[in-house]
Amino acid sequence: MNAWLQVFSLDFAVAGAAILILALDAMGGISGRVLGWFTAALLGAVLVASFFFDPSGSVPHGVYVAGAWVLFFKRVFLVAGILAVLGSLDWLSERTPRRQAEYYALMLFSLTGMMVVPGARDWVLLLVAFELMGIPLYVLAAWAKTDGPADEPKVGPEAGMKLFVTGAASSAFTLFGLALVIGETGSTALSALPAQATMLTHVGMMMVIAGMGFKLGAVPFHMWVPDTYQGAPTPFVAFLSVAPKAGGLAALTVVTLSGWGTQQTFWAPAIAVIAAASMVVGNIFALPQTDVRRLLGFSGVAQIGYVLVALGAGSQEGVAMALFFIATYVFTNLGAFLVVHAAAQSSGGHETAKLAGLSRRSPWLGASLLVFLLSLAGIPFVVGFWAKLFVFMAAWRAGLGGLVVLGLVVAVFGLFYYLSVARSTFMSEGTAQEPIRAGLALKLSIAVCLAAVVGLGLWPKPLVDEANRAASAFMQRH
């Protein structure tokens, strides 16, 4: 088979799925709900195919390399995509029944971009994939536009706008930084950087890191996070809060370790500073939040701080544990947002107080939310505990003792705000009593997240093995 076709096969399949969905919609006669299930099924098929068809290989000039590393990320993205599509289905057919296919198609396009990112070893391809991942997100963030109940504030456009403006600024910096780097080295290959880099290259590198930091929502590029999370449709936020972050992590890892592996002493301190700032700011700002979406937003900033600690370690173990962390984070955070979404649909608001009595109204939803929150807080034996433990152990071994201690200290704040949400879910009496109605797709999505968080908490080994394999493949430049 053609090498290009082989290495890009899964990405092409997702792009093809997007076009297929649009075409089916244009033909008319198919309900948006069916299209949603169909989208999920297509993604599921690609996910299954990824286990039977091995796209490993590389294309001429080493522009794109596929292997265990790439496969790991592709699967994470596909899982996140499936769960998010299922989670969005009911909301979408209720709130914007006339434009559902576009939503799925945009999500698929963003996924296509994401899936290309981890394998790209050329600045141009990497940047294009990165932007392909990002641009559909701007549109999706503003999806609710002005429809919806009359008494609800119209925050959709604001959410999209804030994401877009900060995103545009960040992209500008990335491009400018790249111009400096490419101009100095004279090549668009990631590996073209000489061991002795000039100062101008270093400035360019910092700008590129800043651009990636935006997608990760790391401090100080996180300002859009709470506002967008609050304004964008919650099922979409569930996606936005995990998948692009995994994409950002992939990009940042590729750029730093694969592209600038020789310059580790140079970029590692910058990553460490961002990690420290994210952990501190995320955890402290989450404390006074009364809206669960904002709270989870800041919590996400803090969680990204933990991942960056592992990346800052710069070791193979650090990379592996960052992979493990982000993969488990997909299930945990996506699940948490979907439960919040389900609850808010019935009680009409996303404030923490509105969750009161949730465990009594819907014991399963309440229990799921509790499990997700415990996982985010890092309590044994849910998966978040292992994720945090592994990340900190890797960092400790790489000599980042200071960051580990800081992370452990601020993680205590995490306990406080996560458990305050759990408290209002379980301890307070709510006004409403009737059980929460959630569609089958949404329930299915939450159930998968719950099973993964609990199952991997008891038995993290398979995923750890996968992450180790991916990291080792990455370090050997596959």
Next chain:
Amino acid sequence: MSPSNLAIIATVAPAVAALLLLVVAPLRHKGAPAAWVTLLGSLVSLGSAIMLLLGRVDGGADVRVTTPWIQEGSRAMAEIGVLIDGVSVPMLIIVCLVALCVQLFSVAYMHDEPPRAYGRYFTLHAMFLFSMNIVVVSPNLLQLFAGWELVGLTSYLLIGFYFAKPSAAQAAVKAFWMTKLADMGFLFGLLVLFVATGSFEWTSTPSAQVATWVTALLFVAVIGKSAQFPLHIWLPDAMEGPTPVSALLHAATMVAAGVFLVVRADPLFAQAPETREVMLWVGTVTAVFAAGLALVQKDIKKVLAFSTASQLGYMVAALGAGQAFAGFFHLGTHAFFKALLFLAAGSVIHAVHSNSLEDMGGLRKKMPLTTAAFVIGALSLAGVPGFAGFFSKDLVLGSLEGKGHWIPWTLLMGSAFLTAFYMGRVVIKAFWGNESEKSSHAHESGLAMTGPLMVLAIPSLASGFLGGWLASQVKAEYHVHLGLTPIVASSMAILGIVAAVVVFGRGGKAPFAGVLEKLDTFSLVDRTWASGYRIGLLGIASLAGWIDRYLIDGLMNFTGWATLEGGASARKLQTGLVRDYALMVVVGVVVLVLIGVLR
């Protein structure tokens, strides 16, 4: 099917039952379906265990299948899995068989419970069997500890089954407290072992000093779980639980987990003669002390409870003498005849609606089957030649003979006399003698209850003849010989019975009964623990409370206040204006570039 899969099925089947009952609430709330689910799970377990046994009879080899569990980087810190050998398979049979009998018995015995409580009861039973099987098939000490704690939890929940009754709730808490206190030993023992050797294997060979520490710490946990002096006090109180629970957990299986642990960790204990010396004496003291107290109990279940502690003392003494096989053999026979005794007692209690021996009497005509079962159990426990208990007790005593352990040997012989004596007392008081007001209305229990009694009576009679086979399974030496020990032991048993007939047949009281009753009601050990708790623990607690309230809370409140204040003022940065956000991006880039350039 491969042995490892069979062992996994035996372990997991009750877990599936428990999980099903936990998740599908209607099954549990309806009561009867829960019993069926649990029984099915236990039946599958027993079936797998029997197939494992048949495999071993055919000469199957030991199998150890493990898989890494806790990952540290790319290295496995701990493993879980199953170990199938001459210890785990017989134990699995004992546990599953007794559990199934007890559960069958419970179907009728607990029949008057409301459906929800009935369902909860069987859910807990399924949980227990799962936890116990984890202990039995463990390939290392860490997994064994996990199962150990799980059986502790189910024990707590089952003792407190009638939680509306204050005495039951208190007994549950007491049992939990005492065993948890002892379990700290297990935990610290594991820590020491892991730090010293980097593994949780009982086959590891640490230095002599470490081995002594580890085994001593493990033995603390054994004292708690197997109700040895001075932590035995929780066991009589645990009789507040339903009688079938007492039969399964607090006589046959769970309390024997302590003995099982030592049998398992025998390679470690073999490296620590000092610990063994202590074990020998603790076991002996418990055997004698508990037998004495069993003599004056008025509650039939408490007689059996003290008797359990006493018999566990025999096992521990044998382990202390380095004869793990003797202890294990006695564990096996004891499991059968003590479960039989408890279930027969349950049948009596069900008929007369009272635990008190005073309310029984003359039951042999009303309840012939139950009487026969109880008498078989009692003769076995007393160690009358031919019955199962004789062979195993003989082996325990024989292991002490002629090895310089004459004092424990003599004491345990005396205790053997006491055993026959107090069991004679119970049999005469409950089944012979004059009918009381309550026992005159009693009638034999139905087949659902007598059936399990008949099943358990068979191994209580005959399992003693399996000693040779069991020994070949664990590669121990075993030969029956007519020496000093069997002659003295059987004379003690017969003398004890004769003495009981002479003394209690005429409605008399035991010699020294007054002293023993005083000892029992004064409950010195209980009081010592209680005052230790009051002075030691509450004293430390109030000191810690003061420090917590004034120093730590002050610090915490300040930190919390400062953080919330800081958060509130920092929030002003989050203006909501998109131009400020873009500005922040610029600031971030400038800071990063400065880091880059200034380096």
